[in-house]
Amino acid sequence: MFATHTPVNAVDAAARPAFDDADREAVYRAIFTRRDVRSDFTDEPVDDPTLARILNAAHHAPSVGFMQPWNFIVIRDRAMREQVRDLFLKARGEEAAHIAGDRQALYRKLRLEGICESALNLCVTCDRERARDSPLGRWHNPEMDVFSTVCAVQNLWLSARTEGIGVGWVSILDTTALKSLLSIPNHVVPVAYLCVGRVPEFAPRPELETKGWRSRLSPSQLVMSERFGGEGEGQLKVAIDKLTR
């Protein structure tokens, strides 16, 4: 069904020495400064070599049973994107009705998509039948293929950050309608619909934090010991608090 290859860059990379402090700092910086971007895209296109690097990063995500269940639909057509935006607008109206009354005004002010303003859109899908013959690691947890696809999205997001490219994940969409619009067959799941484009800068904090939707939790309070709710790991929690204050 698919041709295969050995990615030379992966082998080369493995032969390189361990990460030094500067390398490690670069990876943490990508993680800390990655943002969900839905506005302020520039008119500059995303050139093919850059998009290729980003998609290759996605393709090097972990996948259960090495099944690599993803596809990448590149959507540039204006008319198609306007139809996706119409799906978003309908879905946002439906979702707004379920937001607590005192937060609806804020909800409606939030910028939740950049479908037509970004350089291009990507739909990252999961083909659930790609490893039909030998579903290693999925008998008890069949959703692992979808989780693998999410790992690919996170790789894509981080690599895009290093390229100066903003990515926004639009989850306010009716999946059935999106599948119909993009001719996605039944056995394939559209896991992520992404707006992708160059941005002049990345905000210092998530927009939902600065606009008061929700605050950053303290990570040390999210640590548990041995079982859910288990107390302990005091030294680890101190180490986490030293990092973030």
Add this chain to the structure above:
Amino acid sequence: MFATHTPVNAVDAAARPAFDDADREAVYRAIFTRRDVRSDFTDEPVDDPTLARILNAAHHAPSVGFMQPWNFIVIRDRAMREQVRDLFLKARGEEAAHIAGDRQALYRKLRLEGICESALNLCVTCDRERARDSPLGRWHNPEMDVFSTVCAVQNLWLSARTEGIGVGWVSILDTTALKSLLSIPNHVVPVAYLCVGRVPEFAPRPELETKGWRSRLSPSQLVMSERFGGEGEGQLKVAIDKLTR
């Protein structure tokens, strides 16, 4: 319910200049050389400052509606880990029966967990009720909170790679039994069960590739244009093929 804070390191990082070639290369190297590790863990412990950095990286994943639905259960107790391994052994036996006959011998030879041999285990969970009041971005796709948790796992995995720490995701487990063992309440999902420990080196390629379970697909063949199955994006595909050969 939770104290909140502004992580100073995130703000500092955003103020730094754009990624230069060396920074970008470090991020791609982490992505290309990350491995799913289930063996060859050293006896060296994972010190608290290192584990703190890895968990902080996970905590800076994107999350739908900024809900940060994750918790991190640190499992060190030997008796607990032996019980988890028993769950794995039972599940592997059940899964093996569903692997195609000609691949069962290979399946049984694969190393699929390092639960007791690694320095510690982490169970990354998703609290589905953390944003019960205002489920932004989840009305149409309620699984987005679980996807956010998977993004946290991928951040954790990449940052661990830069620290010389191997991570293996054990998905061959009965979730109901695992929840019972770790006292995980009904509204919380154990998204990932991870083996974590120092390793002397990372294999140049995924073990499932070198052992002949499945081959690396060619990423240019996974690209589609405008709709599922859509042909086109010829220049992008050429750019991808140039990267990997």
